[in-house]
Amino acid sequence: MEGAYMREIRSVERTYGSMNSTKQELIAVAIPEFGKHGFEAVGTRAIAEQAGAALSAIAYHFGSKHGLYLACAEHIAERLATALSQVDYERGEPKDKAEAIALCKSIVDAMCRIMTSPESEAWSLFIVREQQNPTDALSLIGKHTIDPVFKTLGHCIAICRPELREDERITLAALLFGMPTVMRNARAGLARQFGVEDLEPVHHRLFEQQIGSLVEKALDC
Amino acid sequence: MEGAYMREIRSVERTYGSMNSTKQELIAVAIPEFGKHGFEAVGTRAIAEQAGAALSAIAYHFGSKHGLYLACAEHIAERLATALSQVDYERGEPKDKAEAIALCKSIVDAMCRIMTSPESEAWSLFIVREQQNPTDALSLIGKHTIDPVFKTLGHCIAICRPELREDERITLAALLFGMPTVMRNARAGLARQFGVEDLEPVHHRLFEQQIGSLVEKALDC
DNA sequence: GTCTATACTACGATAGAC
DNA sequence: GTCTATCGTAGTATAGAC
Secondary structure: OOOHHHHHHHHHHHHHOOOOHHHHHHHHHHHHHHHHHOOOOOOHHHHHHHOOOOOHHHHHHHOOHHHHHHHHHHHHHHHHHHHHHHHHHHOOOOOOHHHHHHHHHHHHHHHHHHHHOHHHHHHHHHHHHHHHOOOHHHHHHHHHHHHHHHHHHHHHHHHHOOOOOHHHHHHHHHHHHHHHHHHHHOHHHHHHHHOOOOOOHHHHHHHHHHHHHHHHHHHOO | OOOHHHHHHHHHHHHHOOOOHHHHHHHHHHHHHHHHHOOOOOOHHHHHHHOOOOOHHHHHHHOOHHHHHHHHHHHHHHHHHHHHHHHHHHOOOOOOHHHHHHHHHHHHHHHHHHHHOHHHHHHHHHHHHHHHOOOHHHHHHHHHHHHHHHHHHHHHHHHHOOOOOHHHHHHHHHHHHHHHHHHHHOHHHHHHHHOOOOOOHHHHHHHHHHHHHHHHHHHOO
């Protein structure tokens, strides 16, 4: 569907930059940097240089370093929303236990993929870091995308484990939802346990399997 | 047991400083600051001021800001080791499945307590943060205290779930061990779900319960 | 062992030329 | 829209008095 013409346009955009290429380049560079080292640890000069832009470009496009950070957060929130919405809408309301379990597994699976896919590696780090010490707007933005999924998870748990109170359901939902983040947060420690430099796709698969079976056990009581 | 004499000594120590009171005060101030805001975000001037010491005291006692950070890590590693060793040694080798499950639960419970106790709140934040982007010496120090516990966990899992391969056991151990950290890492998001400003002891108890039952389900297949 | 004073570097933000 | 140049502030580190 994509002819040579469009490919050329895109190539030109990449090479010489049109529209807001600097703006987008700054965001593209900043996300992995903020994710890896944290907001304060990253300097505006380093970001600008890596993006091939002048220091003042940050102030021009985003007002301040913090503005750039927020722009990164918004960019990630959009991507995350689309990644999670795929799961939500391909299935209807779960009617019985089996459907509820399947839906939960697909949600947790989606989280696993988000946390492990190399494409999204940069911003999964960003999210985890921000989740740990939430700043103003970002937590609000992020929650707009996470809340509906969380609600669905709670609904499924209510179907599978009707004996649980609401606060117990919330707690369980948080645990299931949070498990995929364990492999992100404890990454360095885990790599040591496996005797490798860094986690590989094989280990991600192992995690997905174990998490999946744990979700089943948690719901099929 | 503490007479006026000792109280006076202590008062003198506080006021004029003897031995290494400034040194210890600097560590005591730095741990929660580094934990809350991260290494780069915390200023040496702020730490010194809060500790009632001069800026140069940091350079004198620890060589540099990074030296202070390492000293904090060592201090925490000691405390963590004692907190976890209580669990390890009060029980012998687990001989049957029931004993293994009980030992696992006590380990995970200990982690929960470490993650939630107000006393250790400051350094649980520090640990989680460091675990996320590990720096030189600290990860080595921390692992010396965590590895034995992790090994015990793997041993218990081998007893309960003999059908699992070694890499699967490691994965499961990491998940069980990591669950208590979920409530730390996702703290802000969780508080929103519960509709409170910050997590309260009630919520911590809820987590401990749900985690406990999840551990049982994971092992009692 | 702890303080004051200071040198040096790097940061974020801004002004103004093109 | 992007650059260069510069301002004020803050961080680390050191020298020297007490």
